[in-house]
Amino acid sequence: MPEIRVVLPYHLRNLAQVGNEVRVDVDGAVTMRSVLDAVELRYPMLRGTIRDHTTLKRRAFLRFFACEQDLTHEPPDAPLPERVVSGEEPFIVIGAIAGG
């Protein structure tokens, strides 16, 4: 079962009481949906903070990146890059407006 690295934004790290990066086991295809499902299973206090509780749609001010690619608007069931699956690169959740 692949172990996926996930980078969370500052406030969600504090909420889950974790460091900069977490690792979750993903059963089956590694997609944004399956990775976020695994994150929410491991850290249930994050349910509703990345995706809507019921629709599971991405919250408007969050974006997803991996391997220097913007995956925000990719289909949630599209496979993530191989380097994420292999653990070489993390899947990154980031606030859409970082400052300024």
Place this chain on the structure above:
Amino acid sequence: MSGVRVLVGTRKGAFILTSDGKREKWEVNGPHFAGWEIYHMKGSPADANRIYVSQTSGWFGQIIQRSDDGGKTWHQPGTPPGEPTTTPEGGPKGESNKFVYDTSLETGKPLTTHQFYDGTQHPWEFKRVWHVEPSLKDPDTAYAGIEDAGIFRTTDGGKTWKELSGLRGHGTGPQWEPGGGGLCLHTIILDPSNPQRIWIAISAAGAFRTDDGGKTWKAINKGLRSLSTPNPEAEIGHCVHHIAMNPARPGVMFMQKHWDVMRSDDAGDNWKEVSGNLPTDFGFAIDVHAHEPETIYVVPIKSDSLHFVNDAKLTVYRSKSGGNEWEPLTKGLPQKDCYVNVLRDAMAVDSLDKCGIYFGTTGGQVYCSADAGDSWNAIVRDLPAVLSVEVQTLGA
């Protein structure tokens, strides 16, 4: 020994200010939940150690926090204090953040639309919890007022929340329009003499009351006049900013409307204006003295276009006659170059023998008067913008 605990919600975290009954020396504790907007925090009247917090973010949504030890430690309900918030097996811990409108056939109402700013119809969408009102009797029961307007109740200490959908299903919902802050249910008042009766207020729909524990609701806006609206005396569509009531005299209500200060002597069925000699009757906050039910406090704001205090002077106005005749209270408050606002939930009173009055400003000051408003001192001056102030009277 008596004392007070002041719960301050700000744009960037929560702060707890404590003092003994003299209210001269203060300990400032915080920030809790640093960086998050704390719309409201309030202690249970049935258990002073139980505090509920609405922690919210435009990025990450809604979190409910709870303390069972007076604010020393916090947890999301469903996670016992001291236990890791990370369980490998998962479980329902995230439920405490879940506010989903009840559309079930058994108890719910269809998810319809409300009026948007431009007059078009807009679907109901949950955004945040504006106000948490703990039950007067049961620490595990509390009500949450949310945006887009609705009222939720928990009976398990905040672990799960269920909508009292009769309010959203009132039938006038499609006419409800958001105020500047959104379509928010910001005021919840529980009747100590009648557990079936609850008052709420929504910007900019108006005030409502239930007499059957939340199943059905009645609009109670008779006597309100909102100029610049198509029908100034309509049943719905009034921007009620806040309502206050002395618990010893249920049914006598005081309201700060967008413009106008109002009172009702019949539980909201009829309102009359008591703005009297106020320099401006626009404002947000209003509260009632703990022991003198005809003594009320407001902070006039210059106008709805400017949202700062009148004449650059921070002035609380007090009426000892239940309205109409107001006196300015300025001792200890800045009287020049002041351009702050005092938001709707940012004023509170304690119940010590000499009633203490408290308010917080958008400039980050929290003021206390230990002599019912005659004189004021800043407890702190440089917090983030203050969204809410509540007071717990301890050991009284």
